[in-house]
Amino acid sequence: MPAKMQLTKGNEALAMGAIAGGCDCFFGYPITPQNEVPEVLSYEMPKRGRVFVQAESEVASINMVYGAAAAGKRAMTSSSSPGVSLMMEGLSYIACAELPCLIVNVMRGGPGLGSITPSQGDYFQACKGGGHGDYHSVVLAPWNVQEMYEFPALAFELADRYRCPAMLLADGVLGAMMEPAEISDDAPPPNVPEKPWATNGRNGRAHKNVVNSLVIDPYGLRDHNLKLQAKYKAMECETRWDTRDVDDAEILVVAYGISARLALSGCKLARKKGIKAGLLRPITLFPFPSKQIAECARNKKRILVVELSAGQMVEDVRLAVNGDVPVDFYGEMGGVIPSPAEVCEKIVEAAQ
Amino acid sequence: MTTAMNSQDGMKKQNGGSVAAEDLVDLKCVFERPQSLSDKPFHYCPGCSHGTYHRLIAEMIDEFGFMDRTVGICPVGCAVFAYEYFETDMIEASHGRAPAVATGVKRALPDRFVFTYQGDGDLASIGMGEIIHAAARGERITVFFVNNGIFGMTGGQMAPTSLIGQKTTTSVDGRDARATGHPIRVCELLSNLEGVAYMARVALTSPKNINTCRKYMRKAIRAQTEDVGLGLVEVLSPCPVQWGMSPGDALHHIEEDVVKEFPPGEFVDKLADPVKA
Structure with a gap:
């Protein structure tokens, strides 16, 4: 059946997107606000002959992902902020062992047990490593239900291309909201590259394969780190971003995910008040569109960064423009979501 | 052969x-040397039985003809380099998580032979959650468990399996039950779980016991290959260096003292159960 437009909940779209993206194995532990993801996959995966396991914890989930990814399969887990924190050790091992996989974080308010309401407080964790050591994941930030459906496939593709973990960084609004999206429940299988490094049994192979993140020799570990860093540099060509009404804008608003939706509405309200505001939305948070922001900011009066956090991505925006343009910040925390009118007010303040 | x-x-x-x-x-x-064992010299200390257990596993892989379809999962601990000693595909897991990693591999590739190799710190301390749930789910994996009652690699700290009164670098006056609890008996604990198909404990102290171990290992492998459930063999293993004993005294210590806390024998054998068979 071809893809058809249907009213879909973000988390359900994400689950169907994982299937369309060729996910072979899903491992997860319940946590709000992403529970529809494992719920949908618990019946959609087995009926396609694919693997679904409800793990005993997030720690077990990420290590099951490690095993299935090492075996050469497209493997993923889904969780929310505190659960993703528990996965950080495993994510570091996965990055070092160069295993492609997908980790979904439908963010909720923190720190601590926090709340179950939407937040963007895990940007640092997602983009700056999170676990121990020098590593990165590809980080994708959807802003609507359509992208919740499309990004798992993109994430798997990038993860396979660079042999690295990919993270889909959503939030409680995107997970729970319903809107029309073009969804297919029998998408054609994606092209998955050969994985000659996989530990899937030798089966006639002349040598054994080993998946490992232990490099005991300091020079060996340094060289492995240099290789990883070169890979992260090479990923820059995968940078994705979106702009709206930026050409004539005097105020550039930078926001990702659900904040970008609010920010775009805020920009439109500001234009009605005669203030030219435009939006730049990073789609990949790693690699971060630093050059594109610097380029776009060149003739702007000010930049306003909007996040559901105390100000995390704003640091990368400031680094991107390196003092050339003043950068303001507007953020809400704890699950509080600003209205477009409130964003508009901040744009008006910035313009004065 | x-x-x-x-x-x-x-x-x-x-x-x-x-x-x-x-x-x-x-x-x-x-x-x-079994075909499945590499020719790399073991790094283990004199008198340690990790090398013996490695060899027995390699013998079994050869005997079953599984070298081409085995994926082994190594622990963190003294056997952290076990991936260098087997000629099969190998994965190095994080500390204690080998049963979860093995679950991922086995669910992804149900026709492969998947084993974990874990020490008592790895399995009975940090990884207790993973082994209990892998056992409860009846994962079709085989667990080779080495119990030497101490954290060997990190320098001889107390393990959950250390005996009461045992002197370690974190229990210098001997393990005190009031402060640190009692040794965890893994086979007794896990044998209550329905998903376990085979579970046995043996002291790796004599040629006779090594032959018994082979017998147990065959069954623990069959538990997986015959799709019955999880198989586990616990070996009581000497750590002469961290116990502060000669290799000979360490073997006597197992046979005289350790077996009183950890009685050898078969705990679960659903292969022999005519109802299950």
Whole structure:
């Protein structure tokens, strides 16, 4: 059946997107606000002959992902902020062992047990490593239900291309909201590259394969780190971003995910008040569109960064423009979501 | 397994190739390194039985003909380099998580033979959650568990399996039950779970016991290959260096003291159960 437009909940779209993206194995532990993801996959995966396991914890989930990814399969887990924190050790091992996989974080308010309401407080964790050591994941930030459906496939593709973990960084609004999206429940299988490094049994192979993140020799570990860093540099060509009404804008608003939706509405309200505001939305948070922001900011009066956090991505925006343009910040925390009118007010303040 | 070609190769290695091959055709190789074991020298301390257990696993992989379809999962601990000693595909897991990693591999590739190799710190301390749930789910994996009652690699700290009164670097006056609890008996604990198909404990202290171990290992492997459930063999293993004993005294200590806390024997055997069979 071809893809058809249907009213879909973000988390359900994400689950169907994982299937369309060729996910072979899903491992997860319940946590709000992403529970529809494992719920949908618990019946959609087995009926396609694919693997679904409800793990005993997030720690077990990420290590099951490690095993299935090492075996050469497209493997993923889904969780929310505190659960993703528990996965950080495993994510570091996965990055070092160069295993492609997908980790979904439908963010909720923190720190601590926090709340179950939407937040963007895990940007640092997602983009700056999170676990121990020098590593990165590809980080994708959807802003609507359509992208919740499309990004798992993109994430798997990038993860396979660079042999690295990919993270889909959503939030409680995107997970729970319903809107029309073009969804297919029998998408054609994606092209998955050969994985000659996989530990899937030798089966006639002349040598054994080993998946490992232990490099005991300091020079060996340094060289492995240099290789990883070169890979992260090479990923820059995968940078994705979106702009709206930026050409004539005097105020550039930078926001990702659900904040970008609010920010775009805020920009439109500001234009009605005669203030030219435009939006730049990073789609990949790693690699971060630093050059594109610097380029776009060149003739702007000010930049306003909007996040559901105390100000995390704003640091990368400031680094991107390196003092050339003043950068303001507007953020809400704890699950509080600003209205477009409130964003508009901040744009008006910035313009004065 | 034994062929004229193998025996010639073996003799050539020993004698530097000085014996003419035609003189050896009637000789029979009676002992050699299993094909599934690499020729890398073990890094283990004198008197440790990790090497023995590695060899037994490699023998089993050869015996079952699984070298081409095995994926082994290594622990963190003394056996952290176990991936260097087997000729099969290997994965190095994070501390304690080998059963979760093995679950991922086995669910992804149900027709492969998947084993974990874990020490008592790895399995009974940090990884207790993973082994309990893998057992409860009846994962079709085989667990080779080494219990030497101490954290060997990190320098001899107390383990959950250390005996009451045992002196370690974190229990210098001897393990005190009031402060640190009692040893965890893994086989007794896990044998309550329905997903376990085979579970046994043996002391790796004598040729006789090593033969018993082989017997147990065969069953723990069959538990997986016959799709019955999780198989586990716990070996009581000496750690002469961290116990502060000679290798000989360490073996006596197991046979006299350790077995009182950890009685050897078969705890679960659903292979022999006519109802299950």
